[in-house]
Amino acid sequence: MPRAAVVGAGMTEFGIHDIPLEELFAEAAFGALDDAGAEPADVEALYFGNAMSGQAENTTHLGPKVATHAGMAGIPVQRFEDACATSANAFKNAVAAVEAGVHDAVLVGGVERCTPETGRDTAAMTRVFASASHRQYEQPAGLTFPGVFALLTKRHMYEHGTTEEQLAHVAVKNHGHGALNPRAHFGKEVTVEEVLDGPVVADPFRLMDCCPFSDGASAVVVVSDELADSYDAPVDVTGVGHATDVVPIADKPTPHVTQAARDAAEEAYEQAGVSADDVDFAEVHDCFTGAEVLASEALGLVADGEGGPAAATGRTARDGDVPINPSGGLKAKGHPIGATGTAQVVELTEQLRGEAGARQLPDADRAVAHNLGGDAATTVVSVMEVRG
Amino acid sequence: MSDGLTHAAWSDALREGALLGGACDDCGATVGTPKAACPHCGARGLEPVELPTAGTVYTETTVEVPPEGIDERGYRVAVVDLGAARVLGRLDGAAEIGDAVALAGHVEDEQGYVVPRFEPA
Numbered sequence: 001m002p003r004a005a006v007v008g009a010g011m012t013e014f015g016i017h018d019i020p021l022e023e024l025f026a027e028a029a030f031g032a033l034d035d036a037g038a039e040p041a042d043v044e045a046l047y048f049g050n051a052m053s054g055q056a057e058n059t060t061h062l063g064p065k066v067a068t069h070a071g072m073a074g075i076p077v078q079r080f081e082d083a084c085a086t087s088a089n090a091f092k093n094a095v096a097a098v099e100a101g102v103h104d105a106v107l108v109g110g111v112e113r114c115t116p117e118t119g120r121d122t123a124a125m126t127r128v129f130a131s132a133s134h135r136q137y138e139q140p141a142g143l144t145f146p147g148v149f150a151l152l153t154k155r156h157m158y159e160h161g162t163t164e165e166q167l168a169h170v171a172v173k174n175h176g177h178g179a180l181n182p183r184a185h186f187g188k189e190v191t192v193e194e195v196l197d198g199p200v201v202a203d204p205f206r207l208m209d210c211c212p213f214s215d216g217a218s219a220v221v222v223v224s225d226e227l228a229d230s231y232d233a234p235v236d237v238t239g240v241g242h243a244t245d246v247v248p249i250a251d252k253p254t255p256h257v258t259q260a261a262r263d264a265a266e267e268a269y270e271q272a273g274v275s276a277d278d279v280d281f282a283e284v285h286d287c288f289t290g291a292e293v294l295a296s297e298a299l300g301l302v303a304d305g306e307g308g309p310a311a312a313t314g315r316t317a318r319d320g321d322v323p324i325n326p327s328g329g330l331k332a333k334g335h336p337i338g339a340t341g342t343a344q345v346v347e348l349t350e351q352l353r354g355e356a357g358a359r360q361l362p363d364a365d366r367a368v369a370h371n372l373g374g375d376a377a378t379t380v381v382s383v384m385e386v387r388g
Numbered sequence: 389m390s391d392g393l394t395h396a397a398w399s400d401a402l403r404e405g406a407l408l409g410g411a412c413d414d415c416g417a418t419v420g421t422p423k424a425a426c427p428h429c430g431a432r433g434l435e436p437v438e439l440p441t442a443g444t445v446y447t448e449t450t451v452e453v454p455p456e457g458i459d460e461r462g463y464r465v466a467v468v469d470l471g472a473a474r475v476l477g478r479l480d481g482a483a484e485i486g487d488a489v490a491l492a493g494h495v496e497d498e499q500g501y502v503v504p505r506f507e508p509a
């Protein structure tokens with residue numbers, strides 16, 4: 001039996017939005033409600049994600065602010081902050097709430113503004129992002145977030161022989177996918193040569209190995225299994241796993257295996273009664289190209305050490321045997337931190353309904369979303385399926 | 389059971405050229421930074437232990453786009469394997485993964501927090 005169902009999905013374009021967070025979130029919230037055929041009055045609670053508005057925009061207590069702006073003042077709002085896994089954590093708790101009967105229908109979503117055009121410049125946002133690394137034992141070294149994933153990826157390269165060219169193939173693939181997505185931050189294709197010619201951000205990552213700073217919002221309507229059939233196009237949520245790992249990086253026994261993702265995937269697959277072999281496609285957290293390689297292995301979609309070759313040989317492309325990030329991923333679609341987790345759920349919902357337009361995958365019946373936070377010390381893995 | 393290892397004690401030791409970790413009597417794990425309890429088994433009161441100041445590079449990167457507050461570019465950050473535990477710090481010099489390095493001091497940020505600085509051994 002499914003744990004819950006997604007009956008409405010909405011998101012803004014990811015890119016540059018010079019409007020307040022409340023206006024940006026309302027656009028996604030209304031998109032989700034309209035898609036469900038629901039009114040704000042149908043929603044009993046809001047599970048809301050935003051990671052950094054206090055630091056980046058000097059606005060806090062955002063829950064009632066966004067609820068008020070979207071016509072939902074009065075309902076309970078719980079806000080989540082879990083770095084880049086912020087709104088997947090909100091989704092996990094929303095699914096648990098409707099499954100337990102705490103609520104029958106809730107709105108889940110997130111919003112963030114990260115672009116230099118609408119907020120702080122690259123150096124300032126690099127510092128804000130670095131706040132997810134350990135304040136005492138990592139930040140004083142000047143560790144940045146590209147640096148965090150560079151540390152994980154370089155060990156993976158050392159252990160498995162993963163190459164910079166294979167990483168570049170991840171970027172090329174996801175840019176290609178993003179070019180089919182009208183809501184993607186980056187809509188142009190790139191070549192391996194262009195990626196490898198880019199300036200280094202934190203080696204082995206060059207500029208195009210890194211996702212952009214994006215503004216955007218996403219939201220979904222989650223209802224109980226009992227209520228799902230009263231909506232037009234429900235998609236089942238059959239498993240949500242959530243795990244953490246040791247912080248800081250140096251104290252993780254094997255950082256590059258991203259153990260939290262493996263634990264979360266095991267939990268999600270077990271709830272859904274499936275294995276990685278049963279997954280038709282995945283949206284994974286490719287904040288950097290190396291992160292997609294690590295995620296593809298942690299989810300069991302490819303064998304350990306095969307993540308790089310799988311990208312280079314096209315196995316993870318739209319027409320490959322394990323399509324990854326048909327939306328373009330964080331790399332091309334964009335990464336407005338608090339909106340990313342539920343944006344993955346939006347993509348799963350649209351693909352599983354067969355409503356993904358030019359980027360629609362054939363035979364998409366079951367999919368997995370992988371949203372990680374911080375130095376991979378939080379990961380939420382969700383399994384969604386065509387309603388049975 | 390000890391009172392455990394604090395950030396203050398860890399930092400004071402580092403300023404004096406020593407690396408402290410916490411050893412768990414219950415499961416045998418050693419961690420390279422202070423914890424109120426063992427991250428692997430939950431036992432409280434990790435025993436402060438002096439870690440070796442030499443080891444090998446476990447992983448490293450060169451940061452070319454620094455955060456606000458750091459003006460230099462092209463500095464290196466590494467996780468160094470000291471045997472019983474690993475620690476993260478700055479790495480000056482050409483050492484790559486697997487190469488031998490040794491503690492060569494510390495770096496301090498604008499709030500007075502310190503992390504180790506390593507050089508090729």
Ligand SMILES: [Zn+2]
Binds near residue numbers: 426
């Ligand atoms: Zn222990």
